Amino acid sequence: MELKLADYKSDLAPDWCPGCGDYGILSALQTALYKLGIEPSRAVLVSGIGCSAKTVHYAAAYGVHTLHGRPLPVAQGVKLANPELTVVAMAGDGDGMGIGAGHFVGVGRRNPDLLYLIFNNEVYGMTKGQASPTLELGAQPKSLARPNLQSKVNPLMLAFAAGFTFIARGYAYDVKNLARLIQQGIEHKGLAMIDVLQPCPTYNNLHTREWFAPRVYDIQAEGYDPRVPREMGDAERAERMARFTLRATEWGERIPTGVFWQAELPSFEERLGAFLPGYPETGPAIRGPGGEAERARALMRGHRVAE
Amino acid sequence: MGGMERPKLDDFTWRVGGPQGGGIETAATLFAQALARGGWWVSARREYHSNIMGRHSYLDVRAARRPTRAFFERVDLLAALDAETLVRHLDEVKPGGVLVYDPGAARTPLSKLAMLDDAAKKRLSERLGGGDPPLERALERYRTAGVRPVPLALAPLAREVAEAVGADALTARKTLNTVAVAASLALLGYPLEFLDAALADQFAAKPRVAELNRKVAAEVYRRVEPLEGWRVSAAGTPGERIYLNGSHASAMGKVAAGLGFMSYYPITPATDEPFYLEAHPEAGVLVVQVEDELAAVNMAIGASMAGARAALTTSGPGFALMTEALGFAGITETPLVVSLYQRGGPSTGLPTRTEQGDLRFALGAGHGDYPRAVLASANVEDAFADAALAMNLAARFQLPVVHLMDKHLAATTRVVEPFDVGSVELDPGVVAEAPEGVFPRFSLAAEGGVSPRIPVGTPGAGYWITSDEHDEVGHITEDPELRDAMMEKRAAKLAALGEWLGPGAMYRAHNPEAGTLVLGWGSTEGVALEAMEGLDLGYVQVRFLLPFPDLEALLEGKRLVVLEYNQSGQFARLLAQETGRRPDHLIVKYNGRPMTIEEVRAAFEAVLNGEAGAHTVLRAGV
Numbered sequence: 001m002e003l004k005l006a007d008y009k010s011d012l013a014p015d016w017c018p019g020c021g022d023y024g025i026l027s028a029l030q031t032a033l034y035k036l037g038i039e040p041s042r043a044v045l046v047s048g049i050g051c052s053a054k055t056v057h058y059a060a061a062y063g064v065h066t067l068h069g070r071p072l073p074v075a076q077g078v079k080l081a082n083p084e085l086t087v088v089a090m091a092g093d094g095d096g097m098g099i100g101a102g103h104f105v106g107v108g109r110r111n112p113d114l115l116y117l118i119f120n121n122e123v124y125g126m127t128k129g130q131a132s133p134t135l136e137l138g139a140q141p142k143s144l145a146r147p148n149l150q151s152k153v154n155p156l157m158l159a160f161a162a163g164f165t166f167i168a169r170g171y172a173y174d175v176k177n178l179a180r181l182i183q184q185g186i187e188h189k190g191l192a193m194i195d196v197l198q199p200c201p202t203y204n205n206l207h208t209r210e211w212f213a214p215r216v217y218d219i220q221a222e223g224y225d226p227r228v229p230r231e232m233g234d235a236e237r238a239e240r241m242a243r244f245t246l247r248a249t250e251w252g253e254r255i256p257t258g259v260f261w262q263a264e265l266p267s268f269e270e271r272l273g274a275f276l277p278g279y280p281e282t283g284p285a286i287r288g289p290g291g292e293a294e295r296a297r298a299l300m301r302g303h304r305v306a307e
Numbered sequence: 308m309g310g311m312e313r314p315k316l317d318d319f320t321w322r323v324g325g326p327q328g329g330g331i332e333t334a335a336t337l338f339a340q341a342l343a344r345g346g347w348w349v350s351a352r353r354e355y356h357s358n359i360m361g362r363h364s365y366l367d368v369r370a371a372r373r374p375t376r377a378f379f380e381r382v383d384l385l386a387a388l389d390a391e392t393l394v395r396h397l398d399e400v401k402p403g404g405v406l407v408y409d410p411g412a413a414r415t416p417l418s419k420l421a422m423l424d425d426a427a428k429k430r431l432s433e434r435l436g437g438g439d440p441p442l443e444r445a446l447e448r449y450r451t452a453g454v455r456p457v458p459l460a461l462a463p464l465a466r467e468v469a470e471a472v473g474a475d476a477l478t479a480r481k482t483l484n485t486v487a488v489a490a491s492l493a494l495l496g497y498p499l500e501f502l503d504a505a506l507a508d509q510f511a512a513k514p515r516v517a518e519l520n521r522k523v524a525a526e527v528y529r530r531v532e533p534l535e536g537w538r539v540s541a542a543g544t545p546g547e548r549i550y551l552n553g554s555h556a557s558a559m560g561k562v563a564a565g566l567g568f569m570s571y572y573p574i575t576p577a578t579d580e581p582f583y584l585e586a587h588p589e590a591g592v593l594v595v596q597v598e599d600e601l602a603a604v605n606m607a608i609g610a611s612m613a614g615a616r617a618a619l620t621t622s623g624p625g626f627a628l629m630t631e632a633l634g635f636a637g638i639t640e641t642p643l644v645v646s647l648y649q650r651g652g653p654s655t656g657l658p659t660r661t662e663q664g665d666l667r668f669a670l671g672a673g674h675g676d677y678p679r680a681v682l683a684s685a686n687v688e689d690a691f692a693d694a695a696l697a698m699n700l701a702a703r704f705q706l707p708v709v710h711l712m713d714k715h716l717a718a719t720t721r722v723v724e725p726f727d728v729g730s731v732e733l734d735p736g737v738v739a740e741a742p743e744g745v746f747p748r749f750s751l752a753a754e755g756g757v758s759p760r761i762p763v764g765t766p767g768a769g770y771w772i773t774s775d776e777h778d779e780v781g782h783i784t785e786d787p788e789l790r791d792a793m794m795e796k797r798a799a800k801l802a803a804l805g806e807w808l809g810p811g812a813m814y815r816a817h818n819p820e821a822g823t824l825v826l827g828w829g830s831t832e833g834v835a836l837e838a839m840e841g842l843d844l845g846y847v848q849v850r851f852l853l854p855f856p857d858l859e860a861l862l863e864g865k866r867l868v869v870l871e872y873n874q875s876g877q878f879a880r881l882l883a884q885e886t887g888r889r890p891d892h893l894i895v896k897y898n899g900r901p902m903t904i905e906e907v908r909a910a911f912e913a914v915l916n917g918e919a920g921a922h923t924v925l926r927a928g929v
Contacts, residue, residue, distance in 0.1 A: 012782060041766050046609070049774070057771055057782055062763035064612060065773035065783070066605065067635050073570075073602040077609020077617070078763060080593060081568055085613070085764045106598030275588055284567025284593050284615035285762060289733055291591070296563035296728045298589045303555065305343040305545035305722060306504070 005034045010060045016051060019209070021172030021198025025119060026055050028175045029088065032182035033061070036086075043086045046075040048095035050126045052119035055090060069100030072107050072116065076268075079114050083269050083280035086186060090117040094124045097133040097153050107191060108162025110268040115185040115192045118155050119172075121200035122207060129203030142205045155195040156248035156260055166192035167226075167248075167261040171216045172199070173209060177257065184259060190267045197255070212255070219247055219258040226259040316539060318371040320379055321491060324396060325388030326422065328360035333509075334388075334484040335366035336720075340505035341492060342370045343550055343722045346543030350721040352378055352901060354929070357575070357658045362422050363391050365929070372542050374723070376686065376833030380903035380927050386491050388461070390415040391423055394431050394445050395929050402453030405534060406446075407491065410458040413443045457494065457534070461487055464530065465523075472522040485520045489527035496533035498541060499525060547725050553716035554579035556687040556726070557646050560694030561618050562590045563731040568610035568617040570595045570603040575658050576717040577620040577648035600628035604645075608632060611641050612772060614762030616698055618644035623652045623665050630672040633707050637677025639772050640749065640758070640797065642701035642736070646694065649713040649829075651899040660899025661715035663829050663872035666881065669709045670853055676794070678756075678801040680704070681853040683711035685832035690716060691726045693850075696812075699734035703807070704800045705757055711852070713872070715901045716830045736760060742768040747779040749793065755803030756796045805854035813856035814849050821845035823866040823914065826890070828852060828878055831870050831902065838907035842915060844868075849878070855885040868892040868914055870907070893922050900928025 008030035016022045033043055043061040047053035049068035056063030066074045075089035091100060096118045107116070122135040129143025133153045140147040159167045166188040170178040178196065185192035197216070199209050224247065228240050240261075247256050273279045278287075321338060325331045332353065339349045347370040356362035367378050383404045387393045390412035400406055417423075417432055418439045435444045446456050465486045469479030485506065492502055502524050510517035551559075558580045561569075569592055571581040585594045593615075597603050603619055611617040621629060626647050636643040651657025652664045669681050680700050684690040690712065697708040739746065739759035748770040750758040758779075761768060771781030776793060778784045805813075817836060824845045827835055832848040839846060845865075849856065869879040869890040874897045876890075883889045894910045896902055906927045913919035 039766065041769050042764060044613075044763050054783075057773070060769060062769055063771040063773075063781070064609070064763065065771065065775065067631055067774050070601065070605040070632070070635075073597070073605035074609035074612070076595075077568070077570070077606035077611070077615075078613040079609075080595065080606075081610035081613040081615035081617075082762075082764050102598050103602055106602055272593065276593060277588060277591070279593070282591070284591075284610065284617075285613040285764070287567070287591075289565065289735065292563055292565045292733055293728045293731070295589065295591045296559050296726075296731070299555075299559050299562060299587055300549055300725060300728065302587070303549040303551040305340070305548045305550050 003034060003037060003039070005030065008033050008040055008060050010058055012057050014054070014058050016054070017202045019199070019201035020051065021121060021196070021200070022051060022055060022119065024172035024175045024178065025117065025196055025198065026058055028170070028178035028182055029055070029117075030059055031175070031179040032186060035179070035183055036186060038086050042084070043088065044075070044078050046071045046078065046087065046089045048091040048100060050092040050095055050124070052090060052092040052095065069095055069098070069103070071095070072100060072103040075114055076107060076110070076112050079112055080269070080272070081283055081285035083113070083283050084286060087114040088117065088186070089114060090119065093118060093120045093122065093132040093134040097155060097158070101133070104158060105162045108159065108164050111163065111165055111191045111265050112268040113190055115182065115194070117182070118193065118195045119198060120155065120195055121198045121204055123200050123203045125200050125203055139206055141203060143203045154248065155193070157245070159193045160244065160248070160261060164193045165190040165263045165265050166259070168193070168259045169195045169197065169257045171197050171212060171257050173212070174216065174257070177218060181259065188262065190265060197257070215253065215255040216257050217254055219256045219260070224258065226262045228261065228263040230264040316537070318369070318375070319384070319539075320367055320369040320382040321384045321386065322365055322367050322382040322396065322399075323386045323388065323487070324363065324365035324392030326360070327355055327358050327362050327364040329388065330484040331364060331366060331388060334488050335368055337485065337488045337502070337505055337509060338491060339368045339720065340508065340550065341488070341497070341502040342368070343545055343548070344501040344504055345498065345541035346545055347371065348374045348722050349550070350375055350719060352715065353718040354900070355659050363395055365392065365396070375837070377837045377904050378901060380905045384491065386487060387412065388487060390442055391420045393442050394420070394435070395427070397431065397434060397445055397448060398452065399929070400449060400452070400454045404454050405494070406449050406454050406456045407459050407494065408446070408456060409460055411460065413446055414441060416441050459490055461490070464490065464527065468523050468526040468530070471526050472519065474519060478519065482520055482523045485523050486527055489524040490531050493528045493531035494534045495537050495539040497539045499528045501541070545722070548722050549725050550720060550722050551687060552718065552720040553684070553687050553690045553712055555583060556690035557620075557684070557694040557710070557712060558584050558590070559726065560691040560731070561644065561698055562592065563728050564695040564698035565616040565733045566592050566618055566698060568593050568607060568615040569619065570597050570606040571620060572597055572600045572603050572625060574622045574625045576650060576714045577622045577625065577646070579717060580620045580646065600625040601632070604629040604632040605635075608636050608641050608643060611643055612639070612763050614764070616702065617642070618646065618698065620646040620648060622648045622650050623668070624655065626665065626668065626672065633679070634673035634675055634677055635774050636707040637673065637679060637797070638774060638776070640705040642705055643707045644694070644697045644701050644710060645707065646710040646712050648717050649711065651897070657899040659714065661713050661830075661872060661901055662897060662899060663713060664877070664897070666711070666828070666852060666873070666877040669711060670881070676798070678706050678797055679853065680706065680708045680804055680851070681711065682708070682851050683829040684716060685830055685848055686716070687721050687723055688726070695731045700804060702736040703734050703757070704804045705736065705760060706800055711829055713830050744768060745780050746770045748772070748781055749777060749779050751779060751792055751796055753796055756799030757803070801854055808851065810856055813851040813854070814847055814858065816845065816847050816861060818845040819847065819861055823868060824862065825868040825870055825911070826878070826882060827870045831872065834902045834904060834907050835870055837904045839911055842911055844911060844915070852881065855881070858886055862886060862888055866891050868894060870894045872896050872902070891921070892919050894925065895923070896925035898926055898928055903927045
């Protein structure tokens with residue numbers, strides 16, 4: 001039976017505020033899965049806590065709504081146990097860059113084959129608009145009692161430092177381009193991250209739809225090539241890194257979106273395969289029962305007092 | 308040497324002490340393996356500081372003609388590989404026992420022992436007559452106690468031996484452990500062939516090193532005369548016996564019950580288990596070292612949701628970080644096993660010492676109410692069986708299971724009969740057949756609270772999982788009726804689990820007819836049973852702390868004693884909560900050292916003689 005876009009929608013109606021960027025991200029995600037022809041039952045969407053986390057309930061796929069800050073470890077557990085699945089982790093900016101920031105660095109060092117979406121609206125929506133780690137120093141959206149006293153973290157730069165092999169930025173109201181980015185992120189062999197800029201119409205009165213609209217632009221449309229193949233020489237790689245840094249830190253009159261960095265590095269599954277017989281085909285969730293006693297006996301043999 | 312007792316040669320203990328990182332563990336392993344090959348039932352316990360190199364560390368190797376369960380305070384032979392060992396273990400060799408020491412060490416004054424901390428220095432100075440005594444005074448004290456000091460300069464002996472076998476000085480230093488073990492075994496008159504075989508096995512991967520060490524051992528045997536009155540011969544043949552510690556056994560049990568995934572963050576003493584599995588890919592376990600315990604527990608939960616049999620190991624500080632996710636496993640009904648290796652708390656506490664201080668923590672960890680099982684292992688045989696049982700319980704009842712271990716169990720290596728691996732049956736739990744479309748993963752039509760399960764990613768079906776309260780397909784709900792129904796469905800699993808286990812699996816009673824019963828849990832069983840030999844006492848090992856066994860009839864009309872390794876009597880409080888019975892005597896220990904047979908026996912005798920108060924603190928140990 002041919003899959004339709006509607007097959008990726010659950011029966012549940014979203015309860016986000018009108019005008020929330022989450023609608024655009026949900027729609028782009030469903031479009032990307034549909035375009036890639038991924039069976040809904042072979043995709044696992046993993047979220048954290050907050051407005052963004054509800055996304056998984058509105059998609060027809062396996063949806064895992066975890067704890068605040070923990071979508072990445074749960075997503076990795078699913079993926080490593082069953083490497084045949086398409087796994088998309090998602091988190092809000094507080095979820096991903098605040099309480100879960102340690103995992104962001106940890107996952108970057110492993111490069112598992114999954115996609116991570118950051119829903120970046122610069123505020124904690126669900127708890128009524130506190131400053132998130134991506135809010136600029138000195139900014140004071142209407143819900144804050146005083147200007148933000150902490151500097152913002154740049155998800156693109158942090159992803160680069162941590163070792164992500166696919167680094168992109170999208171805009172929630174540009175669903176078409178965001179869907180394309182998500183599609184590329186899923187297809188990328190290794191760890192992909194998309195920082196998705198989104199207005200929060202309820203709590204962020206500074207960075208609104210009207211503020212973003214004239215600023216965002218597509219770096220690919222300007223001919224930016226993000227690819228850094230394995231065989232690229234050091235000098236050229238250094239030049240790409242400088243170029244990446246310039247784009248990733250551009251913020252103000254112009255805000256770049258698109259793919260900033262795409263490198264080649266063995267995935268964590270490939271690295272494990274070098275040590276675990278038959279992995280990833282023998283992933284612990286797909287190898288099936290049998291052989292347990294033999295494996296335990298093999299361990300026990302090593303402890304025999306005498307042969 | 309008149310007046311000396313002859314040690315019993317069917318049960319003796321050799322202690323080797325020296326600086327951490329100096330190879331005394333290898334020495335003890337060799338000594339133990341040599342005796343085990345000669346048919347002795349051997350067990351070895353390890354005490355060490357939280358330190359990489361230099362601080363005092365020691366191992367006791369007890370060998371007997373029958374299986375043993377615990378350790379004595381006083382040993383038969385003490386091999387002091389450095390000066391500090393000589394004073395650290397003052398008064399811990401039995402009369403008639405032997406002290407092997409380096410004559411150079413005897414001239415050292417106490418103040419020159421750089422790694423000896425001030426508290427110990429002050430205490431030892433007092434015991435040796437005050438001031439800054441030379442260690443010669445320690446030797447006098449051993450002699451007065453009826454211990455025979457045997458001077459043996461290991462470094463010169465190693466040099467001589469190296470010369471005799473044609474090795475250089477640097478190589479000679481590397482064989483020092485073999486020299487020490489060979490000298491000890493030669494003093495005991497124990498046949499060389501067993502040490503020879505143990506060496507061949509120890510260095511199997513490096514034939515030249517094996518050859519050299521075997522030559523060194525033989526040469527030492529030619530130079531060291533057996534002690535008068537000591538002739539340790541072979542005690543039989545080892546047959547199929549295995550030699551392993553609690554961490555190995557716990558890993559094997561999990562593997563036998565289908566373990567496929569383990570994530571961990573390094574922590575003493577829990578990491579030995581995943582580290583061991585990492586080194587043995589034939590165990591078929593995907594082991595991942597992660598950034599913290601938050602990642603470890605959540606990754607294992609993800610793997611379990613996908614259908615892998617997943618487990619974790621940790622210790623108190625790591626378990627503290629895992630508590631939020633434990634509730635996540637609880638509300639999402641995800642099978643998960645955590646082996647919690649208890650060590651001295653609170654906070655960082657005594658990271659390398661033993662305690663049973665996490666009982667109440669394990670029972671209550673996490674916010675809100677959710678069912679979990681908590682069981683505790685007493686010894687390596689239990690560690691295997693309990694780890695397997697924990698995996699099956701988690702799968703069958705879809706809940707977190709906390710498997711309590713402790714540092715003493717983890718670091719005690721024993722000769723045991725091989726485990727009956729074939730008797731472990733993999734319980735897949737209740738699995739739904741051929742699901743299609745939206746699947747009611749949290750169906751309220753659930754026998755014993757257990758809804759049939761399919762892993763995420765099952766083709767053709769779908770559902771949601773959330774840490775929020777949820778409906779049958781896993782969507783968030785705040786509906787009061789659904790909330791009640793889900794809470795009650797989950798809670799029902801605990802009673803079903805207790806029924807499934809039956810009372811026989813939940814506790815073990817030894818001599819329950821006695822008028823006074825000692826109750827304990829975890830690794831107190833071994834020392835209690837050895838200490839009560841010949842006394843009019845019974846012992847009850849409570850294996851399941853949650854659900855708690857029905858002990859009412861068993862305890863009826865008895866005088867009760869609780870023995871445990873924590874300050875506040877955590878088990879005693881649980882006992883009162885579950886049975887309404889308060890123990891008449893509480894015997895506790897919290898200095899981080901394992902209970903000795905002597906001190907527990909003395910405490911039991913005081914109870915029976917009517918001399919014991921309501922609360923006794925055991926304080927033995929170095």
